[in-house]
Amino acid sequence: MIRVRDARKSFGKNEVLRGVSLDVKKGEVVVILGPSGSGKTTLLRCINFLENADDGELTIGDLSVRFKHATKREILSVRRRTAMVFQNYNLFNNKNALENVMEGLVTARGIPVSEARETAKRELDKVGLSDKYEAWPSQLSGGQQQRVAIARAVSLNPEVILFDEPTSALDPELVGEVLAVMRDVAREGITMVVVTHEMSFASDIADHVVFMDGGVIVEEGTPREIFTRPKEQRTRQFLDRILLKYDYAI
Amino acid sequence: MTFDASYILVSLKVALRYLHVTLLLSVIPLLAGIALGTPIAVCRKFRMRFTSQAAGVLIPTLRGIPLVLYVLILNFLILKPLDMLAQHYAWADRLRMMNSIHIGIVAMSAYATVTISETMRSALNSVPDGQYEACFSVGLTRGQALRRIVMPQALAFAVPVLCNNFIGLIKGSSIVYVIAILDVLNGAMSSAQINYRFLEAYIAAALIYWVLCISVERASWLLERRLRRHRAELTTRG
Amino acid sequence: MGKLFDIALVFEYMPAIFSRVSVTLLIVSVSVVGGTLLGFLLAAVRLYRMPLLNGAAVFYISFVRGTPVIIQMFIVYYALPILLSQVDININRWNKLYFVLISYALNNAAFMAEIIRSAIASVPVGQTEAAHSVGLSGFQALRRIVLPQAFCTAFPAFGTRVVGALQDTSLAFTLGILDMLGQAQAIGVRTYHVLEGYVAVALFFIAASLLLEKGFAWAGKKLLPNAG
Numbered sequence: 001m002i003r004v005r006d007a008r009k010s011f012g013k014n015e016v017l018r019g020v021s022l023d024v025k026k027g028e029v030v031v032i033l034g035p036s037g038s039g040k041t042t043l044l045r046c047i048n049f050l051e052n053a054d055d056g057e058l059t060i061g062d063l064s065v066r067f068k069h070a071t072k073r074e075i076l077s078v079r080r081r082t083a084m085v086f087q088n089y090n091l092f093n094n095k096n097a098l099e100n101v102m103e104g105l106v107t108a109r110g111i112p113v114s115e116a117r118e119t120a121k122r123e124l125d126k127v128g129l130s131d132k133y134e135a136w137p138s139q140l141s142g143g144q145q146q147r148v149a150i151a152r153a154v155s156l157n158p159e160v161i162l163f164d165e166p167t168s169a170l171d172p173e174l175v176g177e178v179l180a181v182m183r184d185v186a187r188e189g190i191t192m193v194v195v196t197h198e199m200s201f202a203s204d205i206a207d208h209v210v211f212m213d214g215g216v217i218v219e220e221g222t223p224r225e226i227f228t229r230p231k232e233q234r235t236r237q238f239l240d241r242i243l244l245k246y247d248y249a250i
Numbered sequence: 251m252t253f254d255a256s257y258i259l260v261s262l263k264v265a266l267r268y269l270h271v272t273l274l275l276s277v278i279p280l281l282a283g284i285a286l287g288t289p290i291a292v293c294r295k296f297r298m299r300f301t302s303q304a305a306g307v308l309i310p311t312l313r314g315i316p317l318v319l320y321v322l323i324l325n326f327l328i329l330k331p332l333d334m335l336a337q338h339y340a341w342a343d344r345l346r347m348m349n350s351i352h353i354g355i356v357a358m359s360a361y362a363t364v365t366i367s368e369t370m371r372s373a374l375n376s377v378p379d380g381q382y383e384a385c386f387s388v389g390l391t392r393g394q395a396l397r398r399i400v401m402p403q404a405l406a407f408a409v410p411v412l413c414n415n416f417i418g419l420i421k422g423s424s425i426v427y428v429i430a431i432l433d434v435l436n437g438a439m440s441s442a443q444i445n446y447r448f449l450e451a452y453i454a455a456a457l458i459y460w461v462l463c464i465s466v467e468r469a470s471w472l473l474e475r476r477l478r479r480h481r482a483e484l485t486t487r488g
Numbered sequence: 489m490g491k492l493f494d495i496a497l498v499f500e501y502m503p504a505i506f507s508r509v510s511v512t513l514l515i516v517s518v519s520v521v522g523g524t525l526l527g528f529l530l531a532a533v534r535l536y537r538m539p540l541l542n543g544a545a546v547f548y549i550s551f552v553r554g555t556p557v558i559i560q561m562f563i564v565y566y567a568l569p570i571l572l573s574q575v576d577i578n579i580n581r582w583n584k585l586y587f588v589l590i591s592y593a594l595n596n597a598a599f600m601a602e603i604i605r606s607a608i609a610s611v612p613v614g615q616t617e618a619a620h621s622v623g624l625s626g627f628q629a630l631r632r633i634v635l636p637q638a639f640c641t642a643f644p645a646f647g648t649r650v651v652g653a654l655q656d657t658s659l660a661f662t663l664g665i666l667d668m669l670g671q672a673q674a675i676g677v678r679t680y681h682v683l684e685g686y687v688a689v690a691l692f693f694i695a696a697s698l699l700l701e702k703g704f705a706w707a708g709k710k711l712l713p714n715a716g
Contacts, residue, residue, distance in 0.1 A: 252570065311694050314694035314698055315693055318669070322682075327683070424556040427662070449566035455559055456559045459554060
């Protein structure tokens with residue numbers, strides 16, 4: 001279970017998060033929608049302490065920390081309960097696919113190498129990369145790199161995986177393979193918080209959809225509520241714009 | 251005065267006897283520079299309190315000082331207090347706990363630390379922020395991230411620059427001439443003191459430095475190719 | 489013998505030492521300007537792979553980059569009179585400063601040649617082809633398309649080299665040139681206070697290096713707005 005209470009964050013004068021509260025139940029898939037600059041990526045990065053939020057509180061399972069007063073050890077234990085999938089993959093450039101998955105297991109978790117290797121192989125198999133164990137990141141396509149990144153996140157068996165626009169940097173023809181892998185992950189019952197513009201993923205897979213704008217949560221509910229009966233004007237405008245674009249693409 | 255190439259050989263023989271001095275004066279500073287310069291660069295990269303501010307002011311300042319001044323000033327700062335002590339306590343002879351080679355090594359090391367800390371800083375900056383973030387996201391500590399992911403990548407950037415720094419140190423070591431250390435240059439000159447063949451002696455010394463520098467350049471090229479394994483495949487993939 | 493270091497003397501010696509700043513500036517400017525001009529020639533030889541000359545240029549650049557500038561200075565000092573006496577020119581009475589100027593210009597030429605050559609080589613062939621495709625001549629393509637782009641690549645390296653050339657001038661005193669460092673040593677011999685003079689010279693180099701670096705960074709931003 002993840003709970004964020006009143007997260008606030010400013011970059012200089014720019015207030016990016018103006019008190020965001022979010023609850024994610026165990027096994028739930030939460031999709032965060034919103035126009036660019038709405039603070040959704042910042043929220044995700046704050047949960048993983050890649051940004052230090054100015055105020056607010058974070059609870060992951062039995063661990064509760066104040067964003068502002070988190071100690072180094074608390075930050076590390078938050079990070080060890082979460083995993084992140086980045087927009088531009090961020091695979092370790094000096095490690096091959098297998099080593100990329102093993103790194104967190106061996107170095108951060110202290111799991112023996114042989115055991116970690118088995119886990120890593122299993123996870124890479126699940127994302128359909130059983131033939132790419134030895135490949136360097138530079139030898140993989142964007143879609144393959146992102147699948148390794150997902151395997152890397154899943155292998156850590158975290159309480160939640162944070163997806164930060166995982167398909168935005170991909171060529172259109174590679175989006176499908178990554179979304180398919182994400183669907184599998186969701187089916188395994190892993191808790192996910194996903195920032196994305198993929199409406200099909202949001203409506204098919206999400207248990208809960210959150211719409212953010214201007215640093216606050218404007219509206220949240222089930223996909224059906226948000227997509228068919230949005231209450232707020234801003235939500236409606238955003239969906240109209242996105243779905244229109246979506247229609248054109250078809 | 252005419253030119254007689256045979257005297258080059260004479261000087262070469264003498265100068266080569268002092269090859270180890272030139273190597274000591276460049277290899278030890280290189281290692282010291284890496285050992286001391288890397289932590290400085292890390293402090294600045296992670297904006298450690300106090301150390302990074304101090305280094306941020308000191309390093310760009312010290313970088314402006316030419317090597318010859320490091321040698322002259324440190325020579326003075328190390329020898330003079332010892333002389334004064336010797337006078338004060340009326341020691342019979344000049345107290346020389348350090349001979350000039352040691353002073354040369356200290357001065358060259360100070361200079362190398364300043365230069366190499368800048369090399370390592372740009373090497374650390376050459377690794378994209380996303381690599382650090384990915385490390386943190388899988389739960390690595392800062393030290394682990396540095397050791398296992400960032401440094402190996404930074405090294406691929408740093409090696410050719412470090413080799414350039416090394417070449418600079420080899421060439422630069424010749425100016426310990428000003429504090430009368432018998433290195434390759436002064437060795438060659440010592441032969442000219444006898445036969446007055448200065449031009450030939452300088453050419454002999456130049457040849458030795460040239461061969462040393464070319465060897466380092468060559469080694470750098472080979473090393474770089476090995477380190478860029480994962481990058482090389484990027485380019486072949488097109 | 490008095491104190492080890494007297495800060496007041498640093499300022500006392502400054503006027504005398506800084507009065508020789510012109511020598512340092514002369515060496516820097518002649519070596520940079522001369523070096524750049526010669527560097528263009530060398531770079532052209534390398535780029536157009538002129539037979540024979542290309543090999544000589546490679547040899548020359550490698551030698552200069554692989555040997556200490558102090559040795560180059562002495563080689564010029566001893567070799568130039570011998571060479572010129574072959575054509576009956578006697579330069580034995582030349583001021584030593586001329587030898588310094590010549591050797592530093594020759595030294596910088598090698599570094600500048602490499603900066604210029606690699607900058608020009610870094611401009612993609614497609615740029616030249618595109619220039620030809622719209623009807624520009626070879627020279628026009630070079631002058632209007634290739635060189636401006638190469639300039640952007642070369643500028644930061646050029647700045648670094650100028651700072652390097654400034655620092656290299658600190659070795660001229662070994663040939664007996666009375667520049668700032670030579671003056672500091674002369675004062676030291678007279679007064680037994682040599683450290684103060686060295687510190688004054690160091691302060692000049694710190695200030696001049698920082699100034700040049702900042703200047704080039706500023707000019708870089710002004711001249712190359714789209715260079716990132």
